[in-house]
Amino acid sequence: MEQYAIKGGKALEGEVTIAGAKNAALGILAAAIMTDEKVVIENVPDVSDTRTLLAAIQDIGATVEHLDEHTVSICGKGIVGDDTLSVDGKNIRKIRASYYLIGALLGKYNYANVALPGGCDIGTRPIDLHIKGFETLGADVKIIQGGKIVARAEKLVGKHIYLDTVSVGATINIMLAAALAEGKTTIENAAKEPHIVDVANFLNTMGANIKGAGTDVIRVRGVSRLHGAEYSIIPDQIEAGTFMTMAVATRGNVLIKNVIPKHLEAISSKLIEMGATVIEYDDSVRVMADGVLKPTQIKTLPYPGFPTDMQAQMAATLALSDGTSIVTESIFENRFRYVQELCKMGADIRVEGNTAIIHGVEKYLGASIVASDLRAGAALVIAALAADGFSTIDDIKFIQRGYENFDEKIRGLGGDIEIVDSEREFQKYKLKIG
Ligand code: EPZ
Numbered sequence: 001m002e003q004y005a006i007k008g009g010k011a012l013e014g015e016v017t018i019a020g021a022k023n024a025a026l027g028i029l030a031a032a033i034m035t036d037e038k039v040v041i042e043n044v045p046d047v048s049d050t051r052t053l054l055a056a057i058q059d060i061g062a063t064v065e066h067l068d069e070h071t072v073s074i075c076g077k078g079i080v081g082d083d084t085l086s087v088d089g090k091n092i093r094k095i096r097a098s099y100y101l102i103g104a105l106l107g108k109y110n111y112a113n114v115a116l117p118g119g120c121d122i123g124t125r126p127i128d129l130h131i132k133g134f135e136t137l138g139a140d141v142k143i144i145q146g147g148k149i150v151a152r153a154e155k156l157v158g159k160h161i162y163l164d165t166v167s168v169g170a171t172i173n174i175m176l177a178a179a180l181a182e183g184k185t186t187i188e189n190a191a192k193e194p195h196i197v198d199v200a201n202f203l204n205t206m207g208a209n210i211k212g213a214g215t216d217v218i219r220v221r222g223v224s225r226l227h228g229a230e231y232s233i234i235p236d237q238i239e240a241g242t243f244m245t246m247a248v249a250t251r252g253n254v255l256i257k258n259v260i261p262k263h264l265e266a267i268s269s270k271l272i273e274m275g276a277t278v279i280e281y282d283d284s285v286r287v288m289a290d291g292v293l294k295p296t297q298i299k300t301l302p303y304p305g306f307p308t309d310m311q312a313q314m315a316a317t318l319a320l321s322d323g324t325s326i327v328t329e330s331i332f333e334n335r336f337r338y339v340q341e342l343c344k345m346g347a348d349i350r351v352e353g354n355t356a357i358i359h360g361v362e363k364y365l366g367a368s369i370v371a372s373d374l375r376a377g378a379a380l381v382i383a384a385l386a387a388d389g390f391s392t393i394d395d396i397k398f399i400q401r402g403y404e405n406f407d408e409k410i411r412g413l414g415g416d417i418e419i420v421d422s423e424r425e426f427q428k429y430k431l432k433i434g
Helices: 022-034 048-059 096-109 128-136 168-178 194-205 237-249 261-273 308-318 339-344 374-386 406-411 423-433
Strands: 003-007 013-017 038-042 063-068 071-075 111-115 140-144 148-152 160-162 184-188 217-221 229-232 253-257 277-280 284-288 297-299 324-328 348-352 355-359 368-370 390-394 416-420
Touching: 003 374, 003 423, 022 038, 022 048, 022 071, 022 096, 022 168, 022 194, 022 237, 048 063, 048 071, 048 096, 096 111, 096 128, 096 148, 096 168, 128 140, 128 160, 128 168, 168 184, 168 194, 168 217, 194 229, 237 253, 237 261, 237 284, 237 308, 237 374, 261 277, 261 284, 261 308, 297 308, 308 324, 308 339, 308 355, 308 374, 339 348, 339 368, 339 374, 368 374, 374 390, 374 406, 374 416, 390 423, 406 416, 416 423
Parallel strands: 013 253, 038 229, 160 184, 297 324, 368 390
Antiparallel strands: 003 390, 003 416, 038 071, 063 071, 111 148, 140 148, 184 217, 253 284, 277 284, 324 355, 348 355
């Protein structure tokens, strides 16, 4: 089983370029099949989640062509939207974003048959709000044998939909289904993340009529058809934030390129509170830290609040600060599974309900640890890079779902990290690094 082997203790220095936003790409790749014309999408991050979704789109008959490492063309014309249509498979059942194919197929064909979503084990992750949205638009939605969801409608008619909980997935999925519905749909209490805006902008380049994305009221006026388009995905705010916290935890000096600084405001302000220096340029940020880090309080909230996807990375950094910090996870029920792994490295963290109380320690000690989900895995890499000595991280497949060339980018900043797949290879790595 592949592992990351890491020798910590070096301050990361240099430049790193951020890839396209995974959570925008997944909605956009699904939306691309809603036209029978060709769509070209640039800045697609090459991660296992996007590869899995593209394979699923191809499996149901779309034409997918990789024009280069980060540019893909998709044409949904080959999809047969009748009741032979079925999105299923071992891999697609592992990712969360398969559910966007329900909204896209239902919107285009008034029919969808998709395996229920998987995704990181950070809570129960129901899809009741998605289903409520589809039903409000006029679909009949059933969970059928074999863990599949079937949605069917005579036609979809625009309605007023209020989301009880702010949900990124439900907001995007309802936008997809409403884009070709008859009449006007209003989504109240919508999520406002940058990736919601990116999906809405993409749909509008295909001829949709969506206003208000990025606010908590999104208005969709259904159109009769969508046409081909060319689009470039925004940079990934969470990958950028991950490298920002990595620079701070290792007391480094890193220029993070291809970012939208505004999307990073919640992260930057917390790192500055901790004593780091963050310098913003047009499309990059420089993050520096040295000496003592100050403790702070974090509460994860929907955008523009502090992002839940940065909670673990921030906690791993706060565990090295000089004092007590409190981290409250208000979005998911089970997003502290990384804490036990950090404690194996000498962290002093106690979890009580949805709050982690973090007493800073001087340093981490290298250990053998296991990634439980995507962002928890990133947090463990940050801790191992800051630790004294060698660490191994198991189950890196979770990390590779959302970070492109993660080890390569870290080596580019002077970090000692390699992928090994046996104890012998790990020993060889230790001898090589010394
Ligand atoms: C998206 O997940 C992201 N995944 C997550 O990123 C991210 O953590 C999350 O949004 C919040 O920003 C993708 O975009 C593929 P939600 P999603 O619906 O859509 C509850 C990562 O690390 N809820 O906004 O599943 C839900 O249980 C991943 O890249 C319902 O109750 O998140 C949660 O408590 C991890 N019913 C809250 O809403 C529903 O029908 C927010 O979930 C839907 C959600």
